[in-house]
Amino acid sequence: MLTDRLRRLNRYKEIASLFVKYGFGYVLQEVGLFHVLSLKDRITAEVKDGNTQEIGYRIRCMLEELGPAFIKLGQLLSIRSDLLPDEVVKELELLQDQVPPVPVEEIKEKIQQEFGKPVTEVFQFFNEEYLAAASIGQVHEAVLYNGESVMVKVQRPGIRQTVLTDLEILRDFAKLIEQRYDWAQYYNITDMVEELSESIRRELDYSEEARNTDMVQLQFEDCEDIKVPVIFHDYSTPEVLTMEKIEGIKLNELNATAAGKEEKRKIADLLVSAFITQILKEGFFHGDPHPGNILYVPEKKQLVFIDFGQVGRLSASMRYHSASMMMGIMQQDTHRIVKAIFRMAYVPSDIDEQHFYDHVDSIRKTVELSSKNGLSLGLTVKELFTAAQEHRVILPKEMTMMGKALITIEGIISELDPTLDMIEIAKPYGEQLMRERYDPIRMGKRLWNQAEDLTDTFVNIPKQVENVLDQASKGDLKFEISLSEINRILNKFDRISNQVSFSLTLLAFSIVVLGLIVGATFGNNTILTSVPAIEIGFFIAFGMFLLIIYSIIKSGRF
Numbered sequence: 191m192l193t194d195r196l197r198r199l200n201r202y203k204e205i206a207s208l209f210v211k212y213g214f215g216y217v218l219q220e221v222g223l224f225h226v227l228s229l230k231d232r233i234t235a236e237v238k239d240g241n242t243q244e245i246g247y248r249i250r251c252m253l254e255e256l257g258p259a260f261i262k263l264g265q266l267l268s269i270r271s272d273l274l275p276d277e278v279v280k281e282l283e284l285l286q287d288q289v290p291p292v293p294v295e296e297i298k299e300k301i302q303q304e305f306g307k308p309v310t311e312v313f314q315f316f317n318e319e320y321l322a323a324a325s326i327g328q329v330h331e332a333v334l335y336n337g338e339s340v341m342v343k344v345q346r347p348g349i350r351q352t353v354l355t356d357l358e359i360l361r362d363f364a365k366l367i368e369q370r371y372d373w374a375q376y377y378n379i380t381d382m383v384e385e386l387s388e389s390i391r392r393e394l395d396y397s398e399e400a401r402n403t404d405m406v407q408l409q410f411e412d413c414e415d416i417k418v419p420v421i422f423h424d425y426s427t428p429e430v431l432t433m434e435k436i437e438g439i440k441l442n443e444l445n446a447t448a449a450g451k452e453e454k455r456k457i458a459d460l461l462v463s464a465f466i467t468q469i470l471k472e473g474f475f476h477g478d479p480h481p482g483n484i485l486y487v488p489e490k491k492q493l494v495f496i497d498f499g500q501v502g503r504l505s506a507s508m509r510y511h512s513a514s515m516m517m518g519i520m521q522q523d524t525h526r527i528v529k530a531i532f533r534m535a536y537v538p539s540d541i542d543e544q545h546f547y548d549h550v551d552s553i554r555k556t557v558e559l560s561s562k563n564g565l566s567l568g569l570t571v572k573e574l575f576t577a578a579q580e581h582r583v584i585l586p587k588e589m590t591m592m593g594k595a596l597i598t599i600e601g602i603i604s605e606l607d608p609t610l611d612m613i614e615i616a617k618p619y620g621e622q623l624m625r626e627r628y629d630p631i632r633m634g635k636r637l638w639n640q641a642e643d644l645t646d647t648f649v650n651i652p653k654q655v656e657n658v659l660d661q662a663s664k665g666d667l668k669f670e671i672s673l674s675e676i677n678r679i680l681n682k683f684d685r686i687s688n689q690v691s692f693s694l695t696l697l698a699f700s701i702v703v704l705g706l707i708v709g710a711t712f713g714n715n716t717i718l719t720s721v722p723a724i725e726i727g728f729f730i731a732f733g734m735f736l737l738i739i740y741s742i743i744k745s746g747r748f
């Protein structure tokens with residue numbers, strides 16, 4: 191306990207000193223944290239606050255030096271152009287998480303701790319030279335005893351504790367700032383920090399990354415051209431991840447190679463089809479598809495995605511509404527775009543709908559006019575989400591992640607070949623997806639799966655209640671609920687309500703048919719002799735028809 195406090199205090203001091211170093215000592219003064227600095231630092235703060243270098247550049251360097259939690263915070267802020275000036279946003283987009291390497295001895299020791307035996311017994315060969323030194327993990331090549339070449343990502347020793355301490359400090363900062371400034375409350379910055387904490391905690395657990403990679407592997411198991419590395423689970427733990435080594439060229443290094451126009455077009459095609467499948471079909475997508483995380487294997491004409499530390503998940507209804515929003519953008523239909531956003535988001539009751547509609551309309555027109563090469567899907571989505579934030583329309587974080595992924599993909603495509611147009615490439619895949627979606631056999635299967643899902647949900651309710659009661663009786667039930675949790679719950683309700691609507695539709699159809707059969711078969715010979723059964727049948731049919739219409743409207747399919 192005491193060591194925890196001491197660690198936190200020391201970290202506070204380190205952070206404060208870096209604020210001073212980069213000329214932001216006054217921020218500490220404003221939020222009332224100036225006292226954590228030593229006298230020397232306080233004097234330095236006054237001298238250095240006159241720092242004239244570009245503010246965005248200084249913020250970026252400071253965040254890089256502060257470490258992974260702050261780097262991720264900066265990356266999260268880099269998509270909030272509603273909050274920060276353009277100059278700062280541009281610098282934040284450049285945030286790198288390349289840091290000095292950990293000495294190999296420490297890495298080997300970590301492996302020994304994780305597997306309970308020396309590295310030489312785990313691997314036949316372990317390359318002492320690191321391949322990449324990122325903020326959370328360091329990657330080394332190795333060979334298993336069965337001769338398989340692998341990549342081993344090892345978490346930096348002690349990084350978990352540092353990051354968790356930083357997240358606590360960031361939470362304190364956010365609370366302090368919210369107490370002092372109305373704008374901070376308006377932008378809900380404590381929720382932002384909560385969201386950040388959740389996603390960093392996931393990144394700190396390599397078992398989660400392994401599971402995510404396995405999931406994507408399943409998505410593309412029938413596709414020769416798109417793949418992800420195989421995970422070697424027996425050689426992986428929550429802090430060490432061992433995976434198949436991919437001999438490919440990173441997309442950001444592709445321009446330096448001799449890839450021709452045709453090949454680049456093929457790569458762009460694969461990239462777009464992979465993303466459309468992930469986002470709109472599977473609802474499970476790579477959350478950080480920057481060109482360093484995508485490799486091209488020329489011999490196999492294959493695209494390989496690595497690093498599934500961050501993934502986005504979209505429920506069936508979210509997939510449907512995102513597709514609808516994208517169609518709206520492509521067809522230049524403002525009404526459709528607004529409707530899709532409203533269905534996906536939490537919309538404040540006092541929203542000025544006309545004002546929001548006009549804002550969306552002007553974004554659509556401005557982006558169209560300013561795009562050199564047709565319409566930019568990514569840019570439009572980004573601007574729309576920024577507008578939504580300005581109107582306090584809260585979109586689930588997955589949507590923001592999806593917008594960012596689209597912008598990144600669009601950027602990669604235009605780097606590959608500036609004449610390529612993402613919308614042109616995307617159209618046939620989108621159309622095929624829609625055809626598959628409305629294929630009657632597949633629809634039947636989906637309906638069946640949804641019915642199964644629904645049953646599972648209901649079957650699990652008593653278990654969940656039991657868990658909650660169990661936690662409550664042990665006194666470790668936490669009532670801190672963040673915005674992202676609320677969003678998750680809302681999404682779940684959304685899914686359930688869609689499933690209920692579908693099931694009601696199915697039930698209604700069955701009753702209609704039954705009503706008609708009863709009417710037609712028994713005629714006037716029913717128990718209710720005073721009312722002809724055929725009329726009862728039609729009466730039921732009419733009631734059920736209304737129910738069907740209600741269910742369809744409720745499920746948002748029109």
Ligand SMILES: Nc1ncnc2c1ncn2[C@@H]1O[C@H](COP(=O)(O)OP(=O)(O)OP(=O)(O)O)[C@@H](O)[C@H]1O
Pocket residue numbers: 287321322324325326327328329341343419433434435436437482483496497499
């Ligand atoms: N399966 C693989 N095959 C080939 N190279 C790989 C593989 N996995 C990782 N690498 C190399 O290691 C680098 C870093 O890996 P990765 O992107 O997974 O780490 P990271 O997620 O950035 O690290 P951190 O967990 O600290 O954020 C990649 O850019 C790539 O060069």
